[in-house]
Amino acid sequence: MNSNINMSNEEYSTYVESKAKKSPIFKNIVWAFLVGGLICTIGQLITNLFLSWGFSKDDATMVCTISLIFLGAFLTAINVYSKIGQHAGAGSIIPITGFSNSVVAPAIEFKTEGYVLGLGANMFKIAGPVLVYGITSSVFVGLIYWIIKLFM
Amino acid sequence: MKIGKQTIKLENTPKILQTSSIVGPKETQGPLSQYFDKHIDDIFFGETTFEKAESKFMKTCIDNLLSKVPTLPENIDYIFAGDLLNQCICSGYCIRDLNIPFFGLYGACSTFCESLSLASTFINAGYAQKCIAATSSHFCSAERQFRMPLEHGNQKSPTAQCTVTASGSAIVVPKDVGTQGPLITHITPGKIIDMGITDMTNMGAAMAPAAFNTIMTHLQDTQRSANYYDIIATGDLGVLGSEILVxxxxxxxxxxxxxxxxxxxLIYNHDKQDTHCGGSGCGCMASVFSGYFFDQLKSKKINKILIVATGALMSPLSIQQGESIPGIAHAVAIENEV
Incomplete structure (x- = not known):
């Protein structure tokens, strides 16, 4: 009898990998496609609706964005968005409703630590990195675009 | 008396006089529901924060234990308790109201066996006449400390486990006090074993080697074979961790x-309750032992049990810094007099 496992860390981790149940990737992809597609279709419907009411294209897309952000926040507050997310995964994380969810969820959660150091400080806990790297990379892409424009 | 490498034989065999358990809504829907003393439907337990709710779970559990004995808080010599929250605030705030000398313990999910071990050594040595061992965990307070906000729409890994909302406690007394009850004969405190697992959503795999090491050492030290015990119960290895252990x-x-x-x-119906690899947390072994296994011991359906609570000693900070997950397991042998 030996109380030590005769395995190196690498061997153990390969063994665990072979034993662990894998994420159902195909099922997840189908769900993500359907739910992500549905959210985008709803967005398109809102845009088309406002276009048909005589809004300009810029205004109609803005109204669409605002509506989807509201929808994401509303569904988060009534404990529905997390349930959608369990099945849809990236399908509900990537669209703007997911961004809204990632701001509202910590806001609800950290309200118990007060409005300033709780809600205020933690609201962008998940969305913060997206903003930091999203804005930084958009600045770089903008610079590249500007340089290319100089020579064309 | 120390025997073998790391086991302590308690020659005065302290007795577990009584236990108490309380569970939250999800555990109430699980297959062991009938064995728990109290069932709480409200995850907030009437409080304003999850941390306060967890404290109230533990407080209600200990109050219930005292009323079952029955005895008063001032008759308790020492209490050994712990939970998962930073600085063990759940236990601290709970025991603040009890006026009992308190040892706060942290062994992650292994805390129940740690507190039961220390309580029984105090009784064995004659330093105390009544000691309480208690632990708790709460799904929501654990999620916010270790994982994502509750309302965030993410997907869980198939190897993930669900922190149990529950508390369990036991009162340990010298062998000759009170009615007949199961005796604590040996304890085997565990060593930290780290096999390099870094995935926080696969704690079963991180803790299984520690459970293996402690159980194996216990069997060697006591010169017992595994089938000496009717049951060897681990704390929260979950489905995958259990397969690895076997x-x-x-x-x-x-x-x-x-x-x-x-x-x-055991605590959940995994397919119906979407709990992936099962339950985890300090309250898991505490409630299942105090509820289910203690009942089985009392009714002599089992007579010899080795309980092995398993813990993962990491924090979100250490994981973000790229550290692996150190596992630990403590074993307590509990036997009926036959």
């Missing part, structure tokens, strides 16, 4: 099938 024993030529049970795997 595999590791198979390699040593020991068949644990039919002997091994895991509290995390």
């Amino acid at each position: 595999d590791l024993f198979n390699k040593e030529g020991i068949d644990l099938n039919g002997i091994h049970a895991d509290c995390g795997a």
